[in-house]
Amino acid sequence: MKKAFHVITKILGIFILTLLFLSFLVFTVPRFFGITPDIVLSGSMEPSIPTGSICFVDRRADKYEVEVNDIISYKLSNDALILHRVIAFDDKGNYITKAC
Structure with missing residues (x-):
């Protein structure tokens, strides 16, 4: 049970970090241009x-x-x-x- 929770938490964390990174790219990088x-x-x-x-x-x-x-x-x-x-x-x- 703890292992499944750990895996789900890790996947969720990676998903949230990916969303934050993509948001940064979409909303910040174009400003340089x-x-x-x-x-x-x-x-x-x-x-x-x-x-x-x-x-x-x-x-x-x-x-x-x-x-x-x-x-x-x-x-x-x-x-x-x-x-x-x-x-x-x-x-x-x-x-x-x-x-x-």
Whole structure:
């Protein structure tokens, strides 16, 4: 009985350590490349991106040219991160976005 408990405890410990290590890799390593994970808090992008989803945002904005149908992120004055789809550009080149 003690041996079975020891084996189960060891397997559970390895499983938890593996989860912690993978979480570290997923959430920390991309930051070295200018990519940050963010959690979608509202349903404005559903059904494309469900509430609670983790999205990885590439902060190297100068690397890409935004086109119609791209999903962009921007911050409001209260530091809330917003995700929206670009549907057009105005005369000044500003983005016109739609929630879905």
